[in-house]
Every structure is written in structure tokens, then in C-alpha cells.
Amino acid sequence: MTQQAAALQTYNNELVKCIEELCSKREELNRQIKQEEEEKDRLQHDIRILSEKLSRVNESLAQRLAARATFDRTIAETEAAYAKVLHFVCFPFLL
Template sequence: MSQQGAALQSYNNELVKCIEELCGKRDDLQKQILSEEEEKQKLQNDIRILTEKLAKLNESLAKKVATRQEYDKTIAETEAAYMKIIESSHSLLNVLQREASVLKDKGVPGFANASTS
């Protein structure tokens, strides 16, 4: 019976040792879980902050793009109007030169040098 008691004691010791190892592994795993949950919270906070920054940046970009489009439109309209002024000035100059030439040909005094000045 003493042999059976010794075997039982050996099994008991082995069982306690296995339970302690399992508890140690569980504790290590719990530490890893807590660490990863903390990292997850940090990343979620970072994502929230970056999402807010992205939204503000998108809003700013949209306003700036709209303003740039207004500039482009104003510049295009101004250039078109300026080209019309240049064309009108050219046409006016041609008419004036033609009229001066006609007056010169008619011998109107004071127009003899009009085309050379």
C-alpha cells in the first residue's frame, strides 16, 4: 500500500506542477492580451485623431480648390475682355490710319505728316 501511496503522491506532485505551468502560461497570455488591448486603444485613438485631421484637410482643400476656380474664371474673363480691347484698339487704329490717308490724299492741311508720326 505504501507503493500505491508513493505513486499517488508522485501523480499529485506532477498534477500540481502541470496546473502551475498552465497558470503561468495563462498569466503570460493575460499580460499579452492586456498589452495588445492597450495598443489597440492607442491605435484607435490615433485613427480618430487622423480621421479628424483628414476631414479638416479635405474641407480646407475643397475651399481652396473652389477659390482657385474662381480665380481661373476671373482671369479667363479678364483676358478675354483684354483681347477684345486690343482687337478694338487695332481696329480703331486701322480706321484712323485709313481716314488720315484719305484726308492726306484730299490735301487737307495738317495731314501731310499724319501717317509718318
């Protein structure tokens, strides 16, 4: 019986050691999970901020592109009118 009791005690000790190791690994895994969840939250926050900034830049860019198109149109119309004036001044007899 003492041999069986000793074997049982050995198995019991090994089982307790395995449970402790599993608990230790679980704690480490929990620490890693918490760390990654915090990083995820930071990244989502950064994405939200950058998305808002991108939206503002896109709006500003659209306004500036529209303004440039207006300038281009005005310049082209003015140059065409100026060319007609020059043509009239230089060649009045062609009228």
C-alpha cells in the first residue's frame, strides 16, 4: 500500500504542478490579450482621427479645385476677349 500511496502522491504532485503551469500560462495569455486590446483601441482612435482629418482635407481640396477651375475659365475668357480687342485694334479694316 505504501508504494501505491507514494505513486498516488507523485501523480498528485505532477497534476498540481501541471495545473499551476496552466494557470501561469493563462495569466501570461491574459496579459498579452489586454495589451493587444489596448493597442487595438489606440489604433481605432487614431483611425477615427485620421478619417476625420482626411474628410476635412478632401472638402478643402474640392473647394480649391472648384476655385481653380473658375480661375482657369475666367483667364481663358479674358484672354479670348483681349485677343479680339488686339485684333480689332491691329486690323480695324477687316470689320
